[in-house]
Amino acid sequence: MRYVVVGVLLLISLVVLELSNAMAPSVSYEWVVSYSERSILGANKQVILINDMFPGPILKATAGDVVNVNIVNHLTEPFLMTWNGLQMRKNSWQDGVRGTNCPILPGTNWTYRFQIKDQIGSYFYFPTLLFQKAAGGYGSIRVYSPELVPVPFPRPDGEFDILIGDWFYTDYRGMRASLDNGLSLATPDGILFNGHGPEEAFFAFQPGKTYRLRISNVGLKTSLNFRIQDHDMLLVETEGSYVQKRTLSNLDIHVGQSYSVLVTAKTDPIGSHRSYYIFASTRFSNSYMTGLALIRYPNSPVDPVGPVPAAPESWDYASSVRQTLSIREDLAVGAARPNPQGSYHYGRVNVSRTIILQNDVMSSSNRLRYTVNGVSFVFPETPLKLADHFQLKNTIVPNMFPTYPSNKTPRFGTSVVDIRYRDFVHIVFENPLDESQSWHIDGYNFWVVGMGFGGWSESKRAGYNLVDAVSRSTIQVFPYSWVAILIAMDNQGMWNVRSQKAEQWYLGEELYFRVKGDGQEDPRNIPTRDESPIPENFLRCGRVL
Template sequence: MYSKSWLIFLNFVVGLFNFGFAGDPFVYYDWTVSYITASPLGVKQQVIAIDGHFPGPLLEATTNWNVVVNVKNDLDEPVLLTWNGIQHRKNSWQDGVLGTNCPIPAGWNWTYQFQVKDQIGSFSYFPSTNFQRAAGGYGGIIVNNRDVIAVPFGTPDGDISLVIGDWFVKSHKDLRKDIENGVNLGSPDGVLINGLGPYRYDSTIVPDGITYQVINVEPGKTYRFRVHNVGISTSLNFRIQNHNMLLVETEGSYTVQQNYTNMDIHVGQSFSFLVTMDQGGSNDYYIVASPRFENSTKASGVAILHYSNSQGPASGPLPDLPNESDSSFSMNQARSIRMNVSAGAARPNPQGSFKYGEITVTDVYVLQNRPPELINGKRRTTLNGISFFVPSTPLKLAQQFNVLGIFKLDFPNRPMNRPPVIDTSVINGTYKGFIEIILQNNDTTVQSYHLDGYAFFVVGMDYGVWTENSRSVYNKWDGVARSTTQVFPGSWTAILVYLDNAGLWNLRAQNLDSWYLGQEVYLNVVNPENNELPLPENAIYCGVLSSLQKDQAQRVRFSGAPSVPMVITRVLIALIITFVVTFMR
């Protein structure tokens, strides 16, 4: 028999072991953001790549895993990456937007570390500063289910990610100068699919020599297509010639499974479809992404779906777009997307177990946008007459160090009857409040809006001006929960958000021109128990807090390997266990 003291010692060793090794798994990425030369539309230009790849690599994890991404900035200007749709529970420090993070200076690296807590689904990432998304730097994100959670469809035979988006041959620096000087973006020069130009389906439109994407498939098999609109301003209609697309998921919610022949995917949105290869394979088929609501003569994005037994190239005209004169088609299609309330997602309980329609709303915000206008001689966009001014000190850092005068918690809950202003005004949210936000689009183009840190319920959209009576058409049962929603011109969209994620979160226009000119606001959600994750040890300081910044060489650089303290801890634990086992024989 072992003595009591030995048992106590063994318990201590086991405790050390658990401390060093237990917990959710980690996945590591080490990325370098740099310029490369590419010719997606046949014209050489500078694009932003990650590890030499354009688009960037797929980021993949599983529910509750910890994700560590070390980003080295080899651009000639500061950069931040934001994780579109990843909720960062209690951790807005990892959000990657200027309200919460100082940008990574040229030549520096910074490590993001966050947990994909209680999430599944299809998302994307992209650079959030300096109009850089117009040059690339983007890619897809997959958060897989844990094995113990049932998925509401059979395991696909393959998983295919497609990043689609409008593209301009002008550099992002020239585009942002145009925007600042009052020059509209106009129609894009083309549409890219996975960073490549269109297949030459029409020699009068598509020049020769352009490289295009080929997706290889096997007849009879079913594939999951994850499609992300990472463009800057253009809604795209996505379709696959002669194939139905069964919608199964969007931005972390399993949907009611419905077949579509095409889907309008607005800026910043992600969708998952199951597509069965049920054609004969006598030839290849077009995969198409076309601009919507644009009088553009430029080429659509066209990739090729290639069956292994294909006997010839794709042929004929591209599959038709929906009738552009039917203005209600896209809105009705959006309304048809509903949540599968009987399916579990990140947890085993049904998605409909959170009965949002029975919760009392605590705050209502009507956010009205307008087309760009001059404010103090500068071309700006607004929400409720306020164009957001980005201070040199991130709001979250100012809050952490009690720096006064950086922002104000006074954002109005209705449009103000006053001239527009430029200001740093923030919504003061109530922790665990239930907030209703109506996005009223007074612009002439479709706008997309995204809220970091949350999935919200899309409960209604319609033409005209929202009124209190508009609530009578709300979907109070199976409105889809997502992080990005479109608002059609002259229309409104209503969302409901349960404010259970403490932090400072960005609500923005996903259309890059609108966002760049000031169409954003932050939502401050403070938990009275102060249970947010602390300021990261590797935080970058800027603005009035620049004096706190250490030189890059003095900062801890994380990488795919465990940290030195962790290695030492593990070695000591191994030595202790070896000693104990040897001694007790």
């Protein structure tokens, strides 16, 4: 009788889910992915376009919307798109990474369909297969607040999406082959603003107006410092969190991160009749490079004049740490809901478990690989999400992945960590290497409660920020440093945990969190909280054909 009741409840939950999705507002996009030769930084390169655009079109939605994106693949290779920072409601079927989705084959199409959770903010999308991100294929995402939820600053007079990132002359296939042969990525050849080289991108300002700049680092490996000549920036949002407003002259943006700043245009007769530089310069790099864009006022000359803002010292990690720790959540305002962000007191929640993830390197047959806790990730024949759903044997090995650093010989493996639905987890990222890392968790935001140099120990908990730590989805870990986060595992599914640095990710620095409830073991998990059912249009590959 018990199983009949459970089955009925499950059926009801699925019906309710479909009804809620059907009633939610929806937005739809038709995107054609193709190649084109473009001259960038003075050199021709085959670029991946979305609807003949590089960067691609802006994806705009409101919190709670159902998003439909039909991808038509005109490439000669398989393709997948992921939504960096979007929290799809219990629906990792649509995550668009190799561990959750079969690829969209050349000459075919597939429609992503997902509902955005209660979130707002600035994000971006990008291709996830075969190192294609090195050829473009990325674009901005804006998620707006519902009409009844006030934004905690005056409505700006305009918005600009700014995608900054390093760029390489080499074709992405050649870069991929070099990595496959054990060679590391070379130094980038330049820094782009919205797909353009120096002074080719510009933003039109009107005197006295205030603009919201949504800035994302979409590059492969390089941290960048963003600043504007003779203009201050008011930081207001970080990957879906409204932050305590701070005026900044420059902002470090690490690979995969997104921010929103407000910039007020000049009003004086002299200042409002000039052009100004916008800079994105390399941080923590042996090779100093600067990307340049322009702010232009009406009737202003093309070339800016006057002093330019000095860049931070390239290797000054301490100042970057201080800036990171100074970014705090604004507890008095709401984001996608009217209630304040600080109404959930994360610092008072009991931690269910601690996971320590330590990145490192290994050499296999003289070929470079990256590891997490001594395991370099390899993909199975069938995406993990499908293997889990169809209960395929010999794909996910229970307890294979150690959740603490291991002294065992580094090895290859398919790393999956099982986490109970609604657990509250403490994760420490440790970086023992001499280059910075950048970590991202799909499907979630997390609170960045601690950061420091050296190794992590239990004594570090005493210094955690348990009141107003910022909530975000991507965090940098400086060399020989650690970062601690707290995360509420409230989004069921198979979620990718990865390095945002393309080389490390491609060469094994990733794992997956399998977040599942079990009604028999956990009475808090009733069928109405189950994940979305497998989509009717799911793609087949591997052992699921």
